[in-house]
Amino acid sequence: MADYNVIVIGAGVGGLGVASLLSKQGRKVLLLEQSERVGGCCSTFEKNGYYFDLGASIIEDAQVIDWCFQRLGTSLRSEVELISPDPIFSVMLKDGKKMKYPLSVEASAAEIGKISPEDVKGWYDFCKYMKEFNDAAVSGFFVKPANTFSDIFKMFAETPKMLKYMSLFNGSYQNALKKYFKSDTIRESLSFQAFYAGLPPELLPGLYAVIPYSEHEGIYYSKGGMIAIPAALQRLGEKMGLTVKLNTLVKRLIIKDRRAMGVVTADGTEITADLVVSDINAKKLYLELVGEENLSGMVRTGVKSYECSMSTPTIYLGVDYEPPLESHHTLATIPMEEMNNYWWDYYEAARYPAEQFGIISWTSHSDPGLAPKGHNVIILTLGPGPYKLDGTTWENEKAGLMDRIIKYYSQRYVPGLAEHVQVAEFSTPADFAKRLLSPEGAIYALRQDVPHSICFRPAAKSKSIKGLYLVGASTHPGGGIPVVISSAMNAADLIEKYEK
Template sequence: MNIVGRFSRPNRQPADTRPHAVIIGAGVGGLATGALLGAKGYRVTVLDPLDEPGGRAYAHRQDGFVFDAGPTIITAPWLFENLWRDCGGRMSDDVELRPNAPFYRVRFDDGTVFDYSGDRAAMEEQIARIEPRDVAGYRSFLDESRRIYEVAFEQLAHKPFHSLLFTAKTLARLVRVGGYRSVYSVVSKHFRNDKLRTLFSFHPLLIGGNPFSATSFYCLIAHLEGKYGVHHAIGGTNALVRGIASLVTRNGGRIRLNEQVVEIETEGRRATGVRLASGEKIAADIVVSNADPATTYGHLLKAHPRRRWTDAKLARGDYSMSLFVWYFGTNRRYDDVLHHTMLFGPRYKGLLDDIFRSQRLAEDFSLYLHRPTASDPSLAPPGCDAFYVLSPVPNLQSGTDWSAAAERYRRKIEKRLEDTILPDLSRHIVTSRIATPVDFRDRLLSWQGAAFALEPKLFQSAWFRPHNKSEELENLYLCGAGTHPGAGLPGVVSSARIVADLVPDPATILSGQWQEQAWRERPQ
């Protein structure tokens, strides 16, 4: 049965003759693409199997608590302000973003605490307490982070890498900022102390990367955060999602929920629409997939001959880690716990080797604890706190039986939190739910349960990542975490803008001129 989401508007007007863009997936990337294409003049239909928009940025509502399912850290707020502007609105009319100060509290296994912020004087004072000689290294690291940012983010994050010629022209810039190095190797060049090396290299984990193999482009995050800050949305990140969804519908787009796409329809080497699980076929002038690229090519185009993203190539890819997430609410408040807390375990490289290389579920872990009620008490009943705690774990290639392991793992995390920053936690939990790599595979349709699609290594980035303009079919475009520029809220919004710039002008579709143009501009 077709179910039209509550964000859809009934169409009682004459038939809409605008070119039709069908978007697979109502994650942030898919919604942002739909909003931009609607503003550009397309008739937009967004399809998603969940009952609410958001994808990984879904919200769970349970027992009076609101839990953001996934992303909680908002950087580069101007990207969202520009999205609203280009769709004819103002973000401040729909969503309120507020800064976090400090950005995070970091707790090391020995109890050392570091408040990570954009205040350079405060940062240098804390660094000096750990290793005075590394204050100079902090300054030089920020200089290098800025140089990487100016190339990798300002110049290249919003440009499509579907052309070998463009890639060749930018190669010198990529080499100049050291993209062949890992994040950890760059950080280690500036810092002597192991704690500080961990502190300034962990950021790739927020987007599915291993600091020991992720390209050093991701060192730009330090400058990005320092320049624009770390923010949260009042009402949770899903309030930002709902705002972007409203941009889609106010320009006449439709968001159809509880609708799963099972195949991209093709004719020759062109995408012509999609087929739903119900059997309904929806014709389209262009198709945009916000799904995991491996799912797009390996499932939605499984019957279509593919030249680059074959089943064998998909199987050889290195996929990101997955996540174990425990959402819980307490009947008391923990007012000394910040909005964002990182709790590092006893091992760093060894744990990451277990997750990314050995594909082994380790006995120890590092955790990210999210307490949104530190900033927005409305997300829990009065006097209560809402939390989620996230642990990086191997994806489903590990063979872990999560039906047997999940509760034991949750209890270990509960004890760790209780022993460190949430005393008496077990006595105060009043609501609880978990998500494992199986949920990422079955609910979010992520390949191998990987939480962030392909791992962001050098040879799985830029030109080597699935292109925003498909190499396999005309009229097919990709947005979201699995394509260029990568995961994270800034990355998926940038991917939406790339797609909006790549698609043909609706007027050329109506005139019939676009097919010849598309053939000339096809990815090499």
């Protein structure tokens, strides 16, 4: 008899979600996490009294996360204190203008009207169209498995409304914005969200243009930092018998006759299980933990062809003043065309300029408990950064580059910043790769374009290894906290169906 019914590898929100749901099904589940804390990209760490979110800094589509908590016999709001930032975000445009997007669609229309009156109607049309798409996608697309072509047919058969939005799958994010907005300034203010899904506006599929709308359905920060969400999943799972082991690296899967039989950890311990669920990058899972020798030639080629998503250099700052900002998130933007050019001129060319754009997260504005009294936490989530730099290394560049970026932000976006830094940590793509063992420092595991989507993304029920299931950003529907939690519900349903 195996040691466990299920071993889950990785305690990201995907791993914790599925581990808790499977524990609720009455299975004996062991969750192994290589780092010292749960949450993966949705986590919070402490340094000198400041609490920094490692990656994610906000949630949308909270109802999807709530469905998972409901399955666990409770609700998201009973387990996690949610704070609703309003405005959703402020924008600092390249030309020095500022604007903001309040939570209410109408109040945002008024802000748009101050800059471009002719785009107010476009904003309402955009919101109407994207609301319909969002409603259909959340129930018809996110929480449905997409393992096979027949799953896809079923998806559309059960939610035929989705067919109406096929152009969003074929077209680009950029074209979706161009269809509704005439002013370059308004387009610029809504462009950075393309990187929330990991690609520039011209390369990202149009369906992600739902993001600037869906934020208006509700956007939340969890008190105590983003780790509050995975910590709640862990607490609920443990009440149902789940065992979580931190600082435990899984080196290999035990595979016999193309069936997963358990895992081998870094210290050589073999732990057996009837099923293995992976929450780690699927490319790494198949090529290293399963091993190429256990894959057919075709699967090997297929897995190798997957491209990792972009990485995002991040600077975590503890400061001893109140920064002159207006909201939880401020987007420091550049025009849409420049964002596209940045991708080719810097990201693809393996270069990284100090003149950065990105998200300025002032998380202690939402939760002052994240910093000592009178101090604040600011996180600069910068423009996409290549894993390897041309002609140099991140290690060589790190200290000087961080200083130059902080000075640039201080001069351009957050006056006084450079003079008030008490704690500063720069996480480069190389650091991120080491910290979460994420290949190439990828923040959403794999790219999120059409060749990496739906049934082209690695399947939740492995097609090549029996008894192996996938959750997390590597599988359908992709990266993002609610989306990854959908994958956990999908995997739990598949396991309930196929593994009695």
